[in-house]
Amino acid sequence: MDRRVEPGGDDVGPMKPAPFEYHAPRQLKDAAELLARLPNAKLLAGGQSLVPMMNFRYVIVDHLIDLGGLDELRGTAVVDGALRIGAMTRQRDLEFSPEVARQCPLLAEALRHVGHRQTRNRGTMGGSLAHADPAAELPAVCAAYDATVHALSVRGIRQIAFREFCTGFMATALAPDEMIAAVDLPIWRLGHGHGFHEFARRQGDFAIAGAAALLDVGADNVVRRAALTLFGVAASPLRVEAAEAQLAGKPLDAAAIRAAAAAAWLIAPISDIHAGGEYRRHLAQVLSARALNDAARRAGVEA
Amino acid sequence: MGAKHFGARVTRLEDPALLAGRGRFVDDVKLPGLLHACFVRSPHAHAKLRGCDARAALIMPGVHAVMTADDLPEPMRDTPLPLLLPNPALNVPRTQTALARGEVCYVGQAVAVVVADTRYIAEDAAAALVVHYEVLPAVADCRAAAEDGGPGAHSDLTTNVASTFSLAYGDTDAAFADAAHVFREELWQHRGGGMAIETRAVLAHHEPVSDLLTVWSGTQTPHIGRRMLADLIGRDLQSIRVIAPDVGGGFGPKAIFYPEEAVIPAAALKLGRPVKWIEDRREHFLCATQERDQYWDVAIAVDGEAKILGVRGRMLHDTGAYVPWGIVMPYIAASTVPGPYVVPSYRLETVVVLTNKVPTTPVRGAGRPQAVFAMERLIDRVARELKIDRTEVRRRNLIQPEQMPYEVGLMFRDGKPLVYDSGDYPRGQDKALALAGYDDFRERQEAALEQGRFIGIGLANYVEGTGLGPFEGVTVRVLPSGKVAVATGATSQGQGTRTTLSQIVAEEVGCRLDDVVMTVGDTAAISQGIGAFASRQAVNAGSSAHVAGQAVRQQLIALAARALGVQETDIDLEDGVATAQRGNKPSIAFGDLARLAQGIPGVSLPAGQSAGIEHTAYYTPTQAAYCSGTHVAEVQVDAMTGGVKVLRYTVAHDSGRVINPLIVDGQVQGGVAHGIGNALLEWMQYDANAQPLTTSFADYMLPMATDVPTCAIAHVETVNPLNPLGVKGAGEGGTIPAPAAIVAAVEDALSPFGVRFAEMPLTPERIVATLRAAGAYDRLFAG
Amino acid sequence: MGKQATRVMVNGKSYARVVDARLTLADFLRHELNLTGTHLGCEHGVCGACTVLVDGRTARSCLMFAVQANGCAVTTVEGLAPDGQLSVLQQAFIDNHGLQCGFCTPGMLMTLTELLGDTPEPSEQDVREALTGNLCRCTGYAGIVAAALDAAQRLRGTVAKPGSP
Ligand SMILES: Cc1cc2nc3c(=O)[nH]c(=O)nc-3n(C[C@@H](O)[C@H](O)[C@H](O)COP(=O)(O)OP(=O)(O)OC[C@H]3O[C@@H](n4cnc5c(N)ncnc54)[C@H](O)[C@@H]3O)c2cc1C
Numbered sequence A: 001m002d003r004r005v006e007p008g009g010d011d012v013g014p015m016k017p018a019p020f021e022y023h024a025p026r027q028l029k030d031a032a033e034l035l036a037r038l039p040n041a042k043l044l045a046g047g048q049s050l051v052p053m054m055n056f057r058y059v060i061v062d063h064l065i066d067l068g069g070l071d072e073l074r075g076t077a078v079v080d081g082a083l084r085i086g087a088m089t090r091q092r093d094l095e096f097s098p099e100v101a102r103q104c105p106l107l108a109e110a111l112r113h114v115g116h117r118q119t120r121n122r123g124t125m126g127g128s129l130a131h132a133d134p135a136a137e138l139p140a141v142c143a144a145y146d147a148t149v150h151a152l153s154v155r156g157i158r159q160i161a162f163r164e165f166c167t168g169f170m171a172t173a174l175a176p177d178e179m180i181a182a183v184d185l186p187i188w189r190l191g192h193g194h195g196f197h198e199f200a201r202r203q204g205d206f207a208i209a210g211a212a213a214l215l216d217v218g219a220d221n222v223v224r225r226a227a228l229t230l231f232g233v234a235a236s237p238l239r240v241e242a243a244e245a246q247l248a249g250k251p252l253d254a255a256a257i258r259a260a261a262a263a264a265w266l267i268a269p270i271s272d273i274h275a276g277g278e279y280r281r282h283l284a285q286v287l288s289a290r291a292l293n294d295a296a297r298r299a300g301v302e303a
Numbered sequence B: 001m002g003a004k005h006f007g008a009r010v011t012r013l014e015d016p017a018l019l020a021g022r023g024r025f026v027d028d029v030k031l032p033g034l035l036h037a038c039f040v041r042s043p044h045a046h047a048k049l050r051g052c053d054a055r056a057a058l059i060m061p062g063v064h065a066v067m068t069a070d071d072l073p074e075p076m077r078d079t080p081l082p083l084l085l086p087n088p089a090l091n092v093p094r095t096q097t098a099l100a101r102g103e104v105c106y107v108g109q110a111v112a113v114v115v116a117d118t119r120y121i122a123e124d125a126a127a128a129l130v131v132h133y134e135v136l137p138a139v140a141d142c143r144a145a146a147e148d149g150g151p152g153a154h155s156d157l158t159t160n161v162a163s164t165f166s167l168a169y170g171d172t173d174a175a176f177a178d179a180a181h182v183f184r185e186e187l188w189q190h191r192g193g194g195m196a197i198e199t200r201a202v203l204a205h206h207e208p209v210s211d212l213l214t215v216w217s218g219t220q221t222p223h224i225g226r227r228m229l230a231d232l233i234g235r236d237l238q239s240i241r242v243i244a245p246d247v248g249g250g251f252g253p254k255a256i257f258y259p260e261e262a263v264i265p266a267a268a269l270k271l272g273r274p275v276k277w278i279e280d281r282r283e284h285f286l287c288a289t290q291e292r293d294q295y296w297d298v299a300i301a302v303d304g305e306a307k308i309l310g311v312r313g314r315m316l317h318d319t320g321a322y323v324p325w326g327i328v329m330p331y332i333a334a335s336t337v338p339g340p341y342v343v344p345s346y347r348l349e350t351v352v353v354l355t356n357k358v359p360t361t362p363v364r365g366a367g368r369p370q371a372v373f374a375m376e377r378l379i380d381r382v383a384r385e386l387k388i389d390r391t392e393v394r395r396r397n398l399i400q401p402e403q404m405p406y407e408v409g410l411m412f413r414d415g416k417p418l419v420y421d422s423g424d425y426p427r428g429q430d431k432a433l434a435l436a437g438y439d440d441f442r443e444r445q446e447a448a449l450e451q452g453r454f455i456g457i458g459l460a461n462y463v464e465g466t467g468l469g470p471f472e473g474v475t476v477r478v479l480p481s482g483k484v485a486v487a488t489g490a491t492s493q494g495q496g497t498r499t500t501l502s503q504i505v506a507e508e509v510g511c512r513l514d515d516v517v518m519t520v521g522d523t524a525a526i527s528q529g530i531g532a533f534a535s536r537q538a539v540n541a542g543s544s545a546h547v548a549g550q551a552v553r554q555q556l557i558a559l560a561a562r563a564l565g566v567q568e569t570d571i572d573l574e575d576g577v578a579t580a581q582r583g584n585k586p587s588i589a590f591g592d593l594a595r596l597a598q599g600i601p602g603v604s605l606p607a608g609q610s611a612g613i614e615h616t617a618y619y620t621p622t623q624a625a626y627c628s629g630t631h632v633a634e635v636q637v638d639a640m641t642g643g644v645k646v647l648r649y650t651v652a653h654d655s656g657r658v659i660n661p662l663i664v665d666g667q668v669q670g671g672v673a674h675g676i677g678n679a680l681l682e683w684m685q686y687d688a689n690a691q692p693l694t695t696s697f698a699d700y701m702l703p704m705a706t707d708v709p710t711c712a713i714a715h716v717e718t719v720n721p722l723n724p725l726g727v728k729g730a731g732e733g734g735t736i737p738a739p740a741a742i743v744a745a746v747e748d749a750l751s752p753f754g755v756r757f758a759e760m761p762l763t764p765e766r767i768v769a770t771l772r773a774a775g776a777y778d779r780l781f782a783g
Numbered sequence C: 001m002g003k004q005a006t007r008v009m010v011n012g013k014s015y016a017r018v019v020d021a022r023l024t025l026a027d028f029l030r031h032e033l034n035l036t037g038t039h040l041g042c043e044h045g046v047c048g049a050c051t052v053l054v055d056g057r058t059a060r061s062c063l064m065f066a067v068q069a070n071g072c073a074v075t076t077v078e079g080l081a082p083d084g085q086l087s088v089l090q091q092a093f094i095d096n097h098g099l100q101c102g103f104c105t106p107g108m109l110m111t112l113t114e115l116l117g118d119t120p121e122p123s124e125q126d127v128r129e130a131l132t133g134n135l136c137r138c139t140g141y142a143g144i145v146a147a148a149l150d151a152a153q154r155l156r157g158t159v160a161k162p163g164s165p
């Protein structure tokens, strides 16, 4: 469901999609070929964001290319120190994957906040990244891990660093003929800590704001590496570099976390019908502190 | 009553079919040749209509018709829809026409209808229709709209004030002049909706052979709908049958007669084919009526002992673009304020303002949640200022049971003086507090605070006029099969009407519950009916079922005595059999009695025997039945995010004698959920141009399973002396005091910071902003 | 434009139809197959009234096209009591007053059927969380939660029938 598109234009009624041609390729290359060739085409993954927009007729397509039959896009594997996740891997499968829990616990925790079990049964990793909702959890997690997106087209496979992937409000660096094939999440050292906190009005709603944190702390209690990502507060997930810089290379304690969280105050937050900017800024600070605290605790530091 | 069925926790007769997916909702009805409609609606809050070009739409394959107001039959074409509740204080009795003529006054107002082979095609065609609008300034804020000189919600009106009235008794001026203390509060309540999960739905079919127009409608009031349709379409009542089959929730907005209920039958008549329209959820947000939306400026005068001397103030009601139910909600709100308290003087000036929003009509609670919010906030204020416990201030002011019947001094909306028939308010409050663990709450609160958790408790009392007239009817008839047929104009949108009425009839007639066959919501089944609103059916239909059941019982006894050759006093009726309590106990089954009652063709009936075993009763209450209750909410507030969780919720409720505790508890629990929504989540937002902003279930937030705790419910049964069953209504009591109790609890939880709240819904953002203004975060961030 | 053949197994019965590609699975079930137990409350994925099982997992049938279900096994509320005998869960709804208007009920039953299948001993919190995907305006959820916990207990106490809850 996409909650950002407000009613407008002269169509006040529709709740049934406009007509389109349906394609269900069985081969990845066929999908890429269809996407390159067909005018006004869209990819269909889990449909949990796209189909509501089609029902409202906010999105009208001539061709719908269903990725559901592409087994090559499903599954997880560890490749070169990263967890590779196929674009069509369902969120629910990731939620219960022991591999995800072990290698990328931040992702496992974030998934529990993505919609409801009924939407996670259908919704996919790739769909969530491509949809790039500013409040979505999975892009935030990818930002925290400095993930790499594998973009596939008839021209081949291109790797996009996640920093470059989200280009604005629900916009990505994907070219019109490109699809996400997979995403790589670099695995952090065993024993690192993670923390994920969001504030949503109800269970499963898109967050008003959220924070995802990763902390790698050495035996000397000194932070070796820190990642802090905010979501819901800007057009796309936001790495709080000031906070990360403050933490890195220094001993981790309550004061350090407080100071790092305070850096979240510096963001320029968005306003919409769900919340004003001031409130989002406040939440960013509160949730950053909570996420960092959890990460510290899991890294073995009682801050 | 030798209660076998009455008062029992009977599981519902409705359930098996609904659970098996065999319910029959309007959209489940399939007819040969069925066509589907889609309405074309105004995207503007206020605009002049400058014509419509349907050519592109009409040539699309599968499209059968495009109709605008000009294509409607007389008098529907330009007659405004009927105003259900006229009132002399209503200066601008404006209602909309079935399809807009000349001007549209809210986003979503129906301009045209497209009929096609499928809904999909109808929507394609609707998108191809070109409507020309000349956009006019829209009125969005009722506070500005009430002032002179701004834009008008209707271009031909010189004022936006639809009505001003004042409800008053006693001498408030003197009370306030002499009072030891006067406290004033400014309060605001949002706009929200009924939001039944089944949207509205209409299916119309004209059968030329019988010339019968049958309309299936997801309505709470089929008989009223039939009457209005008959007027608009120029047909006799008996040539129209309106059926409300299974209806997926009502909560008020389905008690209205809507444009679609006129237009779809007109389309079916015009095309000679059945036409169906199923409202989609976005239409529901735009076009189904809403409520709340009031601004209050009220003050309370008390003496040094916190005894109330008077309440006075002003209230602004945003009524939207039209007044299909007149001024009933602001009127009810104004007359609900004194509630369960002795309020010696009272005056409320009410201003009802037109805006370019969808009209307001009653939604579960109908004005009462707002009034209770106002009164309870004032009392909490008194308690705080005078440093007396909130429960004690209430205790000192509650009407005592000895004062019953208690005359408030106002006229209620039923046209009768506001007289509480019965009730024991102090007992209700005590019961609720005991069940809620109020006495040890302070200890729990302190313990929680030590763990850094902010918990709080709040309470609210209310009195609600339920069971409104004018009447409801029930026919009870014994069939030759031995079954007992019951028909009523009452309807069901989930309240378990069938079960409840079956219990009453089975109790009276002496049959098994399973032997009752019930027809509800069908104008063909009984000649007169009203329907569901104002928690009126248990009182009205329940009493009628009781009276009709008693009459049938008498008939059965007389017939059985004659058939078995014994005295009437010897006859016992049980499980569908009449048995003589004599000798070898001869008996005769109801079915055989029903056959006897048919007589023999050509032979006169014995003297005194009427034809068949049947009776119809129309119970007409003399006045409203006043139910009451106390709610206690316990919440936890995350002071850092403003998030509120309702931890525990307690209700003590007096709905008179309880026919079925399972069903009454279910009504209370469901009502509380609605109240939690009103208190914390649900908010229909509009922008400055009166464009609705929250038109999906993602933006307009209904409470989920994680937002509503299972309530602890206690019953305080004081028997209503005014109806034969001793019952009062139960459908809305859960909703009415909930926002007042919850907002009070949030305040209590945050008492270390001394913050106050005066609005509902109370959003986390507001909580955080208020805490920030109070300097709370200097402390919290440091800690 | 956009006609497509689809073959779907619904409640154990195979159906082959040529449908508009844009026909949602919900409308297909309701209007093509006349299985009207599956309800539509929002058609934008939030209310859950349209929830069915697709290959054993809950899904919003308003957010799937019928053509996407090609080759899938779909279970609707009608499939929970195929021989007219209510399932343990359905009976628990009666006993615990788990429904009022009954409009949300089919979706609730599908969600809880999945939950009880993968979590035989759910906590109240598990039940409530699963139910966040389904809105009910009538009941305030108490009866539904009680019914789910009751059914779980009954199912643990008895030998689960194949295909139940
Ligand atoms: C009630 C409800 C609650 C929700 N709550 C949340 C929430 O809290 N947080 C959250 O993050 N999401 C939430 N969602 C949305 C989430 O469920 C979706 O899964 C996600 O946003 C999109 O994934 P999808 O697989 O369903 O993609 P689709 O809806 O199928 O597609 C989304 C977009 O991505 C494009 N796309 C899909 N796959 C690819 C690909 N491989 N390459 C390129 N483009 C592609 C599509 O063309 C489309 O534009 C919610 C949805 C619902 C219905």
Ligand code: FES
Residues within 6 Å of the ligand: C039, C040, C041, C042, C043, C044, C045, C046, C047, C048, C049, C050, C051, C060, C061, C062, C063
């Ligand atoms: S109708 Fe599908 S989720 Fe509401």
Ligand code: FES
Residues within 6 Å of the ligand: B197, B248, B249, B494, C098, C099, C100, C101, C102, C103, C104, C105, C135, C136, C137, C138, C139
């Ligand atoms: S029972 Fe009516 S919506 Fe749930």
